[in-house]
Amino acid sequence: MPDSKFFDLQINGYFGVDFNQDDISADDLHNACAALERDNVGGVLATIITDDIARMAARLSRFVQLRIADPLISRMIAGFHIEGPFISTKVGYVGAHPVAHAKEATWDEMTLLLDAADGLARIVTLAPEQDPEHDVTRRLAKQGIVVSAGHTNASLDQLDASIDAGLSMFTHLGNGCPRLMDRHDNIIQRALSRADQLYFGFIADGAHVPFFALKNYLQITGLDRAFIVSDAISAAGCGPGLYPLGDRVVQVGEDGVPRAEDDSHLIGSGTTMRRMAENLERELGLTPVEIDRLTRMNPRRIMGAAIPAPTRYVAKNGVHPATAP
Template sequence: MVNVDALHYRTGEPVRIRLEGSIIAGIEPLDGPLALPPDELLELPVAAPGLVDLQINGFGGHDFNHPVLTAEAVKAAVRALWAEGVTTCYPTVITGAPYTIHGAMRAIARACEEDAAAASTIGGIHLEGPFLSPEDGPRGAHSLEHIRPPDAALFDQWQEASGGRISIVTMSPEWEGSAKFIRHCVRQGVTVSIGHTSASTAQISEAAAAGARLSTHLGNGAHATLPRHPNYLWAQLAEEELWCTLIADGFHLPDEVLKVAMKVKGSRALLISDAVALAGLPPGSYDTPVGGRVVLTPEGRLHLAGQPGLLAGSAQMLLRHIARLSAAGLADLPDAWDMASVHPAGFMALPEAAGLAAGAPADIALLRRGSAGPALAALCKAGEWVYRRG
């Protein structure tokens, strides 16, 4: 039995969290005979559920889309993510040649097969592409060469290579046969998300009726200019069955867009990092396999070299996104935290959706409040302390 004394992230009240193995055995108010002296209470960290990132392409120089991804690189990425408060992640494999995607799936599967820490942290694999829009704008940085219509047989090959770990697939329902493909994935328990799309309102409605449940980084991966109405952003916002993920790093979406999406979707609006491998690296110029030469600014903005107006992906982790929402007054800190922890866990039907509660997995982030937002002090994954600051 291990006791953790902390301030509850939602209430601010001092609590004692009792851990037994990989489970939270109980949470009790820290008062009465358990009470600490007032000066010690002031020093308590804040306890919050571990973060759940449904879309991450890499971190700390480890790229899940490396042409020759290895299981060792996957293991290293998982451990690096612990320092960012992430206790569950969905490595994201994007559009590429079929054999490259197959290799990435196999490498992630091997990492899970060989390493218990990787297996417990990787909730599943997010396949983003190649069944996306071929149009400039919606396609984003995805290679036109490898964009293709939905192909159930090809998807099944990748799913087999992954050991059944593909949990989310982002696709565009503008292709003929999309509804049939969506139903094929849903029958396997795979979450289908709409993204990088130029689909019509009717096609989006048909996709939702077939079982699509999510919009991937809504507002990004889109044309620079859209018809006033109808357009695929309004259609996805209005579709009751669709949750949405948002990139709230301060660079991808204006605050007013975040505000509208969060008001419309409520607790169905989720945060993702969509971070690329350069996240966690020092500012500077880098050569990448997808964007070519890119620049990571001291502010954390990643753009194409020579074209500062064009983003080259996200380089900020969920802690930054949470702090941005809170600082902008778009959500208080506990609600912003839930958008990146218990809500995505609930969407994916994970036990971590219980948050800080008796019987829930012991996935706990201990935080210190700072002027720039919450800073991670320590991280507990399945009852094991996997990170301590310093």
């Protein structure tokens, strides 16, 4: 592998520390960042997932405060990936997100989250069908925030309209959807049919996407439009056991995979980026240069499309540059 550090665009926790707890401590977050650094990660987007809007905003504000006070946290957490709450409420598509808080997008609620993130929102994952007029997508894209489809069963027309409004990415393709879907007309095939217009995130742990399927997907998207995320929860780097994620406790088995109690869906990943890079080499036969592209270069290139804080984001109570459609 080249002498380079991974960059993870989607991480929910690490080394026993849950990023979606209400009052994460400075010590816990520092320790999680130190563990990431030891595991050759050069930066991450801390991912805040679907919950009550006020609680999501409070968690974002807490991270902002902790970044200011700690140089290591500031260096490791480059910004935020806000995943939800504007996602599908349908079984399977909602995934591990609490369905009670999944909802249709409004700019007022999106603004509450952006204000709390204090200019550090880099990616917002939403379902195009939950932004039916694509107003939120359009306004986010105008601010330079990457809009990504995820936990969605958008039709091809809805996906195309969202792309026209500024959608540019798809979150952890192959996940956030039911196990049983139409053989051909399904969200995975719809998304792949737009491979020339979207970037695609993949979780390379072998559980979220079988390695043979991941190889097929990468052949369709091409390496320039793909990237690897860990989607790690607090179990990453720890092994089997019980681990927190928001208000729930997740069981991680001997295989290191966090699953729902009824095994109906996965709940994030327990795999580190280092292990995923090893999987790409061992299971897919990718070269060190190709792995570096998927785990460092492409994520940083996508980050380059997101605004540096806070040049284009107006402070709280100000006028947002994208308030006009």
